[in-house]
Amino acid sequence: MGFSLKKLATGLLKTKENLVSKIKAAVGLHKKIDGALLDEIEEVLISSDISVETSSTIIANLKVMVAQRGIDSSDEVFQLLRECLKDLFVDVSTEPFFASGKKPYVIMIVGVNGTGKTTSIAKIARRFVNDGKKVTIAAADTFRAAAIDQLAIWADRVGCHLVKGQEGGDAAAVAYDSVQSAIARGDDVVVIDTAGRLHTKTNLMEELSKVKRVLKKAMPDAPHRTLLVLDGTTGQNALQQVEVFKRMLDIDGIIVTKLDGTAKGGAVFSIVERFKLPVVLIGIGEQMDDLDEFNSHDFVEALFT
Numbered sequence: 610m611g612f613s614l615k616k617l618a619t620g621l622l623k624t625k626e627n628l629v630s631k632i633k634a635a636v637g638l639h640k641k642i643d644g645a646l647l648d649e650i651e652e653v654l655i656s657s658d659i660s661v662e663t664s665s666t667i668i669a670n671l672k673v674m675v676a677q678r679g680i681d682s683s684d685e686v687f688q689l690l691r692e693c694l695k696d697l698f699v700d701v702s703t704e705p706f707f708a709s710g711k712k713p714y715v716i717m718i719v720g721v722n723g724t725g726k727t728t729s730i731a732k733i734a735r736r737f738v739n740d741g742k743k744v745t746i747a748a749a750d751t752f753r754a755a756a757i758d759q760l761a762i763w764a765d766r767v768g769c770h771l772v773k774g775q776e777g778g779d780a781a782a783v784a785y786d787s788v789q790s791a792i793a794r795g796d797d798v799v800v801i802d803t804a805g806r807l808h809t810k811t812n813l814m815e816e817l818s819k820v821k822r823v824l825k826k827a828m829p830d831a832p833h834r835t836l837l838v839l840d841g842t843t844g845q846n847a848l849q850q851v852e853v854f855k856r857m858l859d860i861d862g863i864i865v866t867k868l869d870g871t872a873k874g875g876a877v878f879s880i881v882e883r884f885k886l887p888v889v890l891i892g893i894g895e896q897m898d899d900l901d902e903f904n905s906h907d908f909v910e911a912l913f914t
């Protein structure tokens with residue numbers, strides 16, 4: 610499940626360089642694990658866009674580990690830190706994304722504009738199609754004609770159904786139709802694209818809530834996933850987006866895109882630690898196979914090996 614370690618390490622190279630090289634440098638300057646070394650490591654964590662709060666939690670956990678195990682040589686701090694970072698994910702539930710008992714499996718994708726919603730949808734649809742599934746994608750971003758056209762091009766390339774409406778039309782109606790027609794055709798998966806920007810933020814949240822409500826009329830337990838897309842290059846700023854969307858929409862997982870283009874990948878740790886929301890998928894490039902399931906163990910390993 611998820612990317613190979615090699616591909617992941619290449620995709621995360623910028624974050625890896627930022628985080629791990631600096632920690633190595635700090636460890637090189639201190640023989641023992643003492644307050645000075647831990648302070649330096651904390652600074653490095655913060656500089657890789659792990660929030661101040663999460664960094665301080667990590668260091669506190671690290672201190673406990675050091676004391677409990679009676680470790681004092683700085684060489685070992687690397688291994689302990691790996692464990693501490695992996696521990697951040699233990700309370701967060703994860704279920705495989707590309708397998709579901711639901712038919713159709715309805716996935717609603719939300720997020721502010723430009724974060725990578727539409728291209729992630731194309732990648733998701735392609736993966737399901739490759740797995741032999743019948744897929745419908747819904748152009749419920751009716752705010753811009755270009756958004757509908759972009760999705761239509763992807764549907765064509767990927768080889769899946771497209772349900773769309775008019776520019777300026779009712780997004781909830783498009784979403785409803787997509788599920789109804791997928792049921793009628795016996796499709797396995799429905800992925801719904803939504804607007805990232807409307808005239809106001811309140812409009813956007815109201816529209817997205819309505820899409821969600823109306824979906825239930827087509828299929829009572831839909832959407833089975835409501836995933837928020839975050840642009841990895843925005844680092845910790847993405848935390849505010851989680852805050853807003855989570856409050857309004859009952860988000861059940863996160864997609865972090867563009868991790869290939871940033872040294873701020875440490876933000877992933879803060880998102881999980883603060884909101885206890887699973888990162889379900891990550892994007893590490895623009896090709897179709899550059900989106901895959903997130904695996905916390907591999908994520909940490911790719912950064913540290």
Ligand SMILES: Nc1nc2c(ncn2[C@@H]2O[C@H](COP(=O)(O)OP(=O)(O)OP(=O)(O)O)[C@@H](O)[C@H]2O)c(=O)[nH]1
Nearest residue numbers: 722723724725726727728805866867892893894895
């Ligand atoms: N390098 C890189 N680029 C990505 C990744 N994911 C998406 N992109 C790029 O990000 C840009 C924006 O992606 P879109 O999918 O159009 O974003 P959107 O959220 O649908 O945007 P709006 O419809 O304007 O709200 C595109 O140029 C994508 O190719 C990724 O994982 N890595």
Ligand SMILES: [Mg+2]
Nearest residue numbers: 726727750756
């Ligand atoms: Mg889009």
